[in-house]
Amino acid sequence: xxxxxxxxxxxxAALCAHAELVVDVTGTGAxxxxxxxxxxxxxxxxxxxxxxxxxxxxxxxANGAVKVSGxxxxxxxxxxxxxxxxxxxxxxxxxxxxxxxxxxFSDKLVETYANQKGFALDxxxxxxxxxxxxxxxxxxxxxxxxxxxxxxxxxxxVGPRWKNGDTIFYTGYRTGGPAVWEVNTATGExxxxxxxxxxxxxxxxxxxxxxxxxxxxxxxxxxxxxIDLATRRYRQLTNTRSASEGQPSWSPDGxxxxxxxxxxxxxxxxxIDLxxxxxxxxxxKGGQNVDPDWGKDGKITYITKRGGSCVAVxxxxxxxxxxxxxxxxxxxEHPSWARDARHVVxxxxxxxxxxxxxxxxxKPRRMFKAAGNWITPSWSK
Numbered sequence: 001x002x003x004x005x006x007x008x009x010x011x012x013a014a015l016c017a018h019a020e021l022v023v024d025v026t027g028t029g030a031x032x033x034x035x036x037x038x039x040x041x042x043x044x045x046x047x048x049x050x051x052x053x054x055x056x057x058x059x060x061x062a063n064g065a066v067k068v069s070g071x072x073x074x075x076x077x078x079x080x081x082x083x084x085x086x087x088x089x090x091x092x093x094x095x096x097x098x099x100x101x102x103x104x105f106s107d108k109l110v111e112t113y114a115n116q117k118g119f120a121l122d123x124x125x126x127x128x129x130x131x132x133x134x135x136x137x138x139x140x141x142x143x144x145x146x147x148x149x150x151x152x153x154x155x156x157x158v159g160p161r162w163k164n165g166d167t168i169f170y171t172g173y174r175t176g177g178p179a180v181w182e183v184n185t186a187t188g189e190x191x192x193x194x195x196x197x198x199x200x201x202x203x204x205x206x207x208x209x210x211x212x213x214x215x216x217x218x219x220x221x222x223x224x225x226x227i228d229l230a231t232r233r234y235r236q237l238t239n240t241r242s243a244s245e246g247q248p249s250w251s252p253d254g255x256x257x258x259x260x261x262x263x264x265x266x267x268x269x270x271x272i273d274l275x276x277x278x279x280x281x282x283x284x285k286g287g288q289n290v291d292p293d294w295g296k297d298g299k300i301t302y303i304t305k306r307g308g309s310c311v312a313v314x315x316x317x318x319x320x321x322x323x324x325x326x327x328x329x330x331x332x333e334h335p336s337w338a339r340d341a342r343h344v345v346x347x348x349x350x351x352x353x354x355x356x357x358x359x360x361x362x363k364p365r366r367m368f369k370a371a372g373n374w375i376t377p378s379w380s381k
Contacts, residue, residue: 033057033081033113034064043095044072044102050143051106051120054365056342056356057113066113072098078109085112099145110340119338119379123185124345124367125150125160125168126352126377132156137170139185142338142345142354142379144368150185161204162380169193169203169212180214194227202247206254213237213248213257224248224259226274237272238279249294251316258282258292258300258316269302271316282319291334296381297341301357303332311335311346313357326357327364336379345377352377 066080107118198217308329
């Protein structure tokens with residue numbers, strides 16, 4: 001296990017298949033705003049209803065406290081609770097453009113009525129694994145529609161993460177060993193970014209867009225590095241000779257990084273300060289703790305193995321006493337925060353689910369039922 005564990009978690013375990021179903025039902029613990037959607041039954045109406053429900057803010061039903069009416073593409077209004085929200089002429093020339101307009105209006109309603117960031121227009125990237133050596137990067141929206149494949153190499157690929165709103169970093173094997181590539185999801189343009197000696201993986205952009213954290217074994221064991229994009233200089237943050245590091249994620253202020261290390265022989269989460277290089281372990285319970293993603297509200301979501309894999313949330317300033325499990329044990333992997341700091345997307349059993357982390361919130365909702373082996377999602381923010 002010594003030099004393989006964490007690198008294997010990202011480049012091997014992420015490729016593993018799962019085999020258990022999660023029921024798609026809705027909880028009743030969180031208070032919601034009832035909303036009636038009376039704009040026909042086409043792509044706009046269906047997409048609007050779906051995204052309002054996924055937000056966790058609204059319950060779509062007849063005679064709701066808020067009523068949505070009008071003609072998509074001309075004018076749609078939401079009235080109720082002392083507020084009026086209007087969407088003017090929006091292009092709905094086809095079903096795809098109607099869905100985009102509906103997502104935009106859903107986000108506007110969430111922000112107006114709940115003062116909460118909407119996420120309907122934020123894309124999710126993920127891997128569709130077609131075989132042990134065949135996987136492609138794909139993107140879609142949180143409602144599970146408009147799925148699009150953006151690579152087609154017939155090679156292994158893992159760990160996609162957003163560089164910005166259009167471009168994705170991922171670990172690809174086009175040249176043999178694992179290297180970091182980036183692909184523009186709008187144009188399909190792709191390039192090799194980093195290919196150091198040995199393992200190169202886990203690239204993730206800093207909040208200010210000036211640096212990238214990644215894992216490399218250029219000097220032996222897989223260690224954590226930060227690369228300054230302006231100078232192309234890299235800085236080694238860890239040097240744990242008897243262990244492996246992996247899966248870095250930046251704090252919201254860019255001053256710290258959470259990562260996984262197996263220096264105690266079991267993968268655990270650590271936080272390192274970029275100024276002092278002082279590190280501290282923040283998890284201790286569970287057979288392993290992996291896949292961290294640091295949210296904008298300061299909380300970290302991750303996977304903990306406790307009678308099965310669970311999605312959990314931790315306050316890194318408090319540590320283990322703050323841990324809250326937000327799913328039942330199962331085969332969960334790779335949670336990623338939405339911009340609302342409430343929902344995460346995570347994989348389980350070859351598909352993707354939206355998970356409400358609020359206590360009493362919705363049960364996990366399956367994004368789509370299309371055939372495939374959908375793994376390692378990442379939510380754009």
